[in-house]
Amino acid sequence: MRVLLLGGTGEARALAAALHPDVEVISSLAGRVPDPALPVGQVRIGGFGGVAGLTGWLREHGITAVVDATHPFAAIITAHAAAACAETGLPHLVLARPAWPAGRAVVVRSDTEAAKIVAAQGFSRIFLTTGRSGTAAFRDVDAWFLIRAVTAPDPGTLPVNHQLLLSRGPYEYEAELALLREFKIDALVTKNSGGAMTEAKIKAAETADVPIVMVDRPALPPGVRTVSTVASAVAWLSGLSPK
Structure with a gap:
């Protein structure tokens, strides 16, 4: 299993740590923040060049699953990942931290x-x-x-x-x-x-x-599978692994 982890969040770093070293993870950061907190394992920094670029990158690097643990407002990369995974047929998961209650806001x-x-x-x-x-x-x-x-x-x-x-x-x-x-x-x-x-x-x-x-948060692409905790993401990936 070779996982592309779209990251830049605390949840992404926690997931990379939970999977290391048993699962090969490549964490991808957008590169917009100087001196970012880096996860364990392999890291790539920068964009992919849209849906076509991401689709090609997934195929070229033999990725077997994609986990999107980006910021809840990173709508563009989330949409691109959903489209690229639909194109390639790769398993795709969004790890979305729970939203805050609106309360009196x-x-x-x-x-x-x-x-x-x-x-x-x-x-x-x-x-x-x-x-x-x-x-x-x-x-x-x-x-x-x-x-x-x-x-x-x-x-x-x-x-x-x-x-x-x-x-x-x-x-x-x-x-x-x-x-x-x-x-x-x-x-x-x-x-x-x-x-x-x-x-x-x-x-x-x-x-x-x-x-x-x-x-409010932007809507997720229709039909994407989501979880709200790192443990649930680990369990999802474990279910993909060959028995």
Whole structure:
């Protein structure tokens, strides 16, 4: 068995560790984050060149199964993997961490919709945690933004009034609560990434009675098989192994 593991997440690293060294795993990272946390085993960095490129790569490298453990908002590679596996007939699994409950959050479909709500509600000090690619929609919103991201967004995508906070989780509840109070935040805008590494901001906002605007996850390609835990992904792969 030779598995392509589309990764870049904590779940992907945990799965690679759980399979090593019994299963040959090639972990693929997009290469957008400098100095990424690397999994054990083989690693490739960079894109595949669309569905056709990925299909050819799978055949060329003798891959026998694909596990997509990318970020829940990595919709393009998820769609490409589903199409390539359908083309090649390879077993395909999506390891999708559970989403956060919406709770009192206003759930929207896109960064653009989130920006419209923020502007309409007249929030003035916003904690924006939608990632480096999510800032452009807020560029013309008349408010001050505390923008947290792993890597700095392109300068042309940033709102006029902002402060950048470059950091990588996990984050602790007490620190998140203190941050909201220190910067007098009156709205949190985030994506429903799920997982424990960044959930503390949700709980802190609820405690501080800070309104939350949450961008919902993109839909998965129709018909894909999904699991929500590393253990379930290991069991699925074990079921593919020759007995």
